Amino acid sequence: MYGRAVATPAGHRKARPGPGPGPSPLAVAASGLRGHSTPVQLRRLLIALLGATLLLWVAATVLQRGMLSTSQAVGGTSAAYLDELQARAALSDADRAAWQSFRSGEAEFTGPGQQYQNDITTAGQALERLAALDAGNSSETSQLQTISGQLVNYEGEVEQADAEYRRDIALGGNSKDQLGFAYLSYASSSLRAQGGLLASITQLANNDQQTLEGQITSPWANPALLLIFAVAALALLGAIAAAQTFMQHRFKRLLSAPLMLAGVLALSLSAWVIVATLHADSAFGAARTSALPAVTNLWEAQTTAVSTEAAVLQAETSGTIPDRASGGLNAAATVRVTGVLDADLSSASDAEGLTVGIPILALLIGSLVYLSLRPRLSEYRWTNDG
Numbered sequence: 001m002y003g004r005a006v007a008t009p010a011g012h013r014k015a016r017p018g019p020g021p022g023p024s025p026l027a028v029a030a031s032g033l034r035g036h037s038t039p040v041q042l043r044r045l046l047i048a049l050l051g052a053t054l055l056l057w058v059a060a061t062v063l064q065r066g067m068l069s070t071s072q073a074v075g076g077t078s079a080a081y082l083d084e085l086q087a088r089a090a091l092s093d094a095d096r097a098a099w100q101s102f103r104s105g106e107a108e109f110t111g112p113g114q115q116y117q118n119d120i121t122t123a124g125q126a127l128e129r130l131a132a133l134d135a136g137n138s139s140e141t142s143q144l145q146t147i148s149g150q151l152v153n154y155e156g157e158v159e160q161a162d163a164e165y166r167r168d169i170a171l172g173g174n175s176k177d178q179l180g181f182a183y184l185s186y187a188s189s190s191l192r193a194q195g196g197l198l199a200s201i202t203q204l205a206n207n208d209q210q211t212l213e214g215q216i217t218s219p220w221a222n223p224a225l226l227l228i229f230a231v232a233a234l235a236l237l238g239a240i241a242a243a244q245t246f247m248q249h250r251f252k253r254l255l256s257a258p259l260m261l262a263g264v265l266a267l268s269l270s271a272w273v274i275v276a277t278l279h280a281d282s283a284f285g286a287a288r289t290s291a292l293p294a295v296t297n298l299w300e301a302q303t304t305a306v307s308t309e310a311a312v313l314q315a316e317t318s319g320t321i322p323d324r325a326s327g328g329l330n331a332a333a334t335v336r337v338t339g340v341l342d343a344d345l346s347s348a349s350d351a352e353g354l355t356v357g358i359p360i361l362a363l364l365i366g367s368l369v370y371l372s373l374r375p376r377l378s379e380y381r382w383t384n385d386g
Helices: 025-036 038-104 114-133 138-171 178-192 197-216 225-251 257-315 331-348 350-385
Strands: 005-007 013-015
Touching (some): 038 138, 038 197, 038 331, 114 138, 178 197, 225 257, 257 350
16 A cells, blocks of 8 residues: 655665556547647648648739730730831822822812722721820820821822812813822822821831830740749649648548649649740740731831832823722731731730639639648647547
8 A cells, every 4th residue: 555665875765656547548648649749740731731822823823914914015006006007008008099090180080089088098097096095105195196187287288289180170271280280299298208197107106016026025925934833833732742641641541632632723723824824925926926027018018019109100291191000008918917916916815714713723722722631630629629
C-alpha cells in the first residue's frame, strides 16, 4: 500500500512511489497528435492552396484583360484608319470623275456626274464614322473639323465650276467653257495641293497607321507574358500535388477526389488561357505582317491610279476623249482585303469567354481544395475538443 523507503545520496530515506493508475489513453493520444502538429500542417496547406488559386485567378485575369483591351484598341484604330484610306481614295476618284465628265461633255447634262456624287457620299460617310470614333480625341476632332471645312469648300468649287461650265455652253461663241474648267482646276488644287484636303486626311491616316502598328505589337500580345502566368499555374499545381502527397502519407488515402478535380480544373484553365493567348498573338501577327500591308497597299495603289488619271484628264482638251471611261475604284477588291484584316482582328478577341470562365473556374478550384482539407481539420478539432 505504501512505497518502500530507499536511501538517498545524503543519507536520507525517500519513499519510492509504487504502481498507480497513470494517464488515460485519450490523453496520451491527444498529446501524440499535438506533437505531430498535423492541424498546423493542414492549415498551412489550405492557405497555400487558396493563395495559389488566387494568384492564378489574378494572373489569368490580368493577361486576359490585357489581350482584350489591346484587341479593342486595335479594332477602333483599324476602323479609323480604314475610313481615312477610303475617304482619301473616294475623294481622289471624285476629282477624276468630275474631270472625266467635263472633258467628255457629259457635264452639260449631268454636271460632275453620278460617280462624283457617289464618291462624295462615300467620303462623307467615312468622315462621319471617323468623327464618331475620334469623339474623345480633341486634337483629331480639330483636324476633322478642318477637313470638313475643306470638303465643303471643294464641293462648292466643283458646283461653281459646273455652273460656269453650263453658262459658257449656253453663251456659246468663243467662251469655250474656259471659266468652268478654271473653277474645276481651282477645286482640284484645293483638293491636292500641299495642305489641301487630301494632305489633311493623309496626315490623319499616317498617325493612325503608326498607332495601329504599335498596338498590334503591344506587350499584351506577346507570348512571353505566358511565362508569368505559367509561374502562377505551376505554383497551384505544385501545391495541389503537395497536398495530395501529404494526405496520402498522413491519412493513408490514395486519392482525394476534390483535390484531383481541382487539379483537372487548374490544368483546364491554364490550357484555355495559353491557347487563347497564342491564338491572339497569331492573329495579331497575321494582321501585322499580311492583312494590314495588303489593305494599305491596295488603297494606295487605287488612289495613285485614279489620281494619275485625273491629272491626265486635267491636261487634256475638251472633246478629245469622249470614249474615255474608267472603272475608278475597285470596291470588290478593297472589301475582300479589308474583310481579311477584320477577320484577323476579330479572331484576336475570341478570348472574351475567359471573362466569365476565369472567375467561375477559380472559385470552383478554391471550393474543391477547401472541401478536400476541411474534413481533416474538423476531425482534429473534434478530437481536441473531446
